[in-house]
Structures are given as structure tokens and as C-alpha cells.
Amino acid sequence: MxxxxxxxxxxxxxxxxxxxxxxxxxxxxxxxxxxxAEIGETVDMSVRIASVTADMTCLTVFGRKYADKDLNEEGLKEVMKETMEEAAAFNLGDYFPYLRGLEET
Structure with a gap:
């Protein structure tokens, strides 16, 4: 992959x-x-950045943006968040290829 x-x-x-x-x-x-900023609204930057990242990923991979309602009840942004967390997780097999068989699935 x-x-x-x-x-x-x-x-x-x-x-x-x-x-x-x-x-x-x-x-x-x-x-x-x-x-x-003009109306003095508080902005959660984590949510905004995650949203932009998900939109860019969808445009790159699928060629269009998907809203949460376009998918199941979990929503694309939640799926993207879980995927990014999994991808960023430490993977011993990346550093020691001979240990790949011991990885958790």
C-alpha cells in the first residue's frame, strides 16, 4: 500500500x-x-485544519470533496481522522523489516 x-x-x-x-x-x-475574525467568532483551528486536510485528501484521491452525509453515519472526516492516527502510529516493522511478522493486525 x-x-x-x-x-x-x-x-x-x-x-x-x-x-x-x-x-x-x-x-x-x-x-x-x-x-x-471580522465578526469576532472563536475558531477551533484543529477542526478547520482537519477539515481542509480531509477535503484535500478527497480531491487528490477521489477527485471530489465528500461531505459527512455522503457516506455512512460515521462520516468521512472521522474515517480520515482514524486513518491518519493509524498511519502515524509507530510501526516496528518499518524500522526492523525482519520483525514484520510479529506485527499486530
Missing amino acids: RKVVTLELLSNLKISQFQPMRKTEIDILVDTLKSA
């Missing part, structure tokens, strides 16, 4: 191709933050 992601999504060419999309999404985030 990591090899496919690296070759298909994280190559220099793909990253360059998605730059305008990333800029657009960041511009949208900045505009919403400016609007919130």
Missing part, C-alpha cells in the same frame, strides 16, 4: 499537479478565518 501511495500520489509530478488545488483550499480556509 505504501509503495502504491508513494508512486501514485506522492511523486514529484503528482504533487506539482495538485498545487493549484491545495492553494485553492488554503485560500478558502483563509477566507473563512477572515470572516470569522
Whole structure:
């Protein structure tokens, strides 16, 4: 899976191709933050950044944004959060390949 992601999504060419999309999404985030600042609204940056990250990931992988209602009751953002937590978890097999058989599933 990591090899496919690296070759298909994280190559220099793909990253360059998605730059305008990333800029657009960041511009949208900045505009919403400016609007919130103008009216004195408190903003939870963790939620906003997670939302932008999920939107960018969906656009990159699926070619469109998905709202929580487009999926099951758990919602895409929750699935993305769980996926990111799992992907970021320490994996002994990454550092010691001969131990991969001992990994928990």
C-alpha cells in the first residue's frame, strides 16, 4: 500500500499537479478565518485544519470533496481522522523489516 501511495500520489509530478488545488483550499480556509475574525467568532483551528486536510485528501484521491452525509453515519472526516492516527502510529516493522511478522493486525 505504501509503495502504491508513494508512486501514485506522492511523486514529484503528482504533487506539482495538485498545487493549484491545495492553494485553492488554503485560500478558502483563509477566507473563512477572515470572516470569522471580522465578526469576532472563536475558531477551533484543529477542526478547520482537519477539515481542509480531509477535503484535500478527497480531491487528490477521489477527485471530489465528500461531505459527512455522503457516506455512512460515521462520516468521512472521522474515517480520515482514524486513518491518519493509524498511519502515524509507530510501526516496528518499518524500522526492523525482519520483525514484520510479529506485527499486530
